[in-house]
Amino acid sequence: MINTGTSHEMEEEQDPATMTTSFSDLDLQLSQETMKQMWEELEKLSPNGSFTTVVDQTTMGRGGPEDEEFVECDKFVIDQHIYAQQVENVVSPNGVNPSTSVGTHTDFPNGIIHMDFPEISHLQPVFTQQEQFQQTRASCALPATDNWPGQYGFSVSFGPQEKPTKSTAWTYSEVKDKLYVNMGTACPVRFHTTHPTQRGTILRCMAVFTKPEYVTEVVKRCLNHSSPGDMTNENHPAPEHLIRCDSPQSHYLIDFNTGRHSVTVPFENPQAGMFYTTYLYKFMCLGSCVGGLNRRPIKIIFTLENEHGLCVGRRSLEVRICACPGRDRRIEEKHFEQQRDHSHKVLGKLLNVQLQRYVMN
Template identity: 40%
Template sequence: STTCTPSGPPMSQETFEYLWNTLGEVTQEGGYTNITSKESIDYAFSEAEDETSISVEKYRITSNDSISDLLNPIIGQTTTASSMSPDSQTNIIGSSASSPYNDTITSPPPYSPHTSMQSPIPSVPSNTDYPGDYGFTISFSQPSKETKSTTWTYSESLKKLYVRMATTCPIRFKCLRQPPQGCVIRAMPIFMKPEHVQEPVKRCPNHATSKEHNENHPAPTHLCRCEHKLAKFVEDPYTSRQSVLIPHEIPQAGSEWVTNLFQFMCLGSCVGGPNRRPIQIVLTLEKDNQVLGRRAVEVRICACPGRDRKADEKAALPPRKQSPKKGQKVNIINEITTVTPGGKKRKAEDEPFTLSVRGRENYEILCRLRDSLELSSMVPQNQIDVYKQKQLDTNRQWLSMILARENKNKLMKKVKRPQHRPGIKSRT
């Protein structure tokens, strides 16, 4: 703004009206003058005081048709804003003229639909055990009778909880030092594998929409529940992760643990829910969304916790070296005795044997068999084949002769049979 005090007499009324009417027009050079005021602008002239004050702001409007402005919109925006600033004398970035923008060019922040949203829960929650300054810890008291039909069981070697669906499982909490008042315990299920850890864990649609275990319940889609009167079920609007909050309580007189009953409302094999993906329950001690302690335990929700625990513990054992069995020695001996050299076999064929028999007739029959066997062993194989073929031909000839003789006998019998004439009775 500029304050003008004329040294001479004031201008005439016609000159002032002409100048006043041309203030809102744009000149050929691009000049434009605008007069702004919060109140209505009136020109007043007083004879007592021969002076007046006018606030004038001058702007220059220019067109940004350069290629650099089209390629880089940030420079174009900065140049336009610099040219529209009051009393600007240049459009070059980084000049000595006053400008509300910095000389350095910064890129715009990346677009995110959740820029204005803040969540106390990170997108990938930590599952590292952290007792904190107050020694936060959890434990599981084993059931009195661990059988295959037990509703829940905990494996110390695997650090894994096996629990049946929709049954209560007691979890005990303890702090070595008293935490500040107003602390809460958050139980939140997460997936264990890196490819699934960013997905929130929820119940499958089948169990979430059924009437069983859902009547008058405020959170039918939550996988983890707690049977506490002050339990609060929370779903984060940023990560969509579901959790249950319960107040931290002081142990009763004579005990060092605080027990709370939890339920898990979906099987680990449900499609649309866990879908056979291993899950963990992250239990954190918090105060005003600040984690003071953390414990994580793997959970398997199944129909038979005792059976699955024994199977997993057996599979986790290291393989044992198999000791040699006694049966292997017997097999080796059998293999050795079955293999005989060819020399011994030839000696056994040439070795003579003596056979005792009673009766002269039997002895002669055996002698004929002996002679025929010895002679057959001396005859070449081709002669044996020729002999066999002759025997076959001879047998065929004998068979044909026998058949022809039988047919001839049948015909002769038919011819010799007497024919009965009509009217003549045979004598009896």
């Protein structure tokens, strides 16, 4: 009798309202049907409907105040790119907390919340098709422009050029380390690496203003050339992007944080017997266009990035988009040589003065 009474008292002390989640509740939430539905929804994020690598498993449970659900979605790697970022917060069965939600929601059976992720990257693709999504790291407000070969010995060069006449489509000046190119002309750029890159490596090209007063502004085309009526924008998804790459695998991106435009392509290692990989780039606005470049000098930054969007190599150079690349190159090189000769003369005079003072003393 004493044992029975003690057992009864112990049962009364276990208040269901204060107990943690029971195994039956977890079994209900993590049932085979529920997990199958969640897996099918997550598979919609990938272009081919399959995961490549699961980094962390999704966990679910009940916690916090009564009638609330705890949802936690960890990272998955889909087709060599990270598509989902961790989301964790307490949500109610009737909706998602507005301060913590990252997407829309609908109710699953059994009170489990389904989360959609329409914008799970810091970069917004211009393409609307899901299969053309390319996730990369967000760029800084002031992108680095210093050349850095990185672990793969990344570098850029240009092939043999014709005589730099006025009618040439593009020309590269080694003296100025500057590219002179006509608008809309396909310019071949050679990319070198001393070591083969890993699978999933991408090549990004982005334009920035060089003067400090304009460096934070986004480089884009003028209103005239970016209008839908312009013939260069027919069937093109990124009419405002200054730089285009003639590759069927090109992705045109807009950074959510800075608004900067960039174009990326999967980087291909050189073919057998070759020491470089060539991509064709076009520059779709003149440097003198009002409302666009507006005679402000720009640089283009080529960055080699791994599958997680981390920079592993960088090369930058100045670009002048003009109607007569050959003429402008000769003018600027002549002016540069005159300035260099003047600097040498001034330095020589200073050295002579110092030498005379030293002899007199």
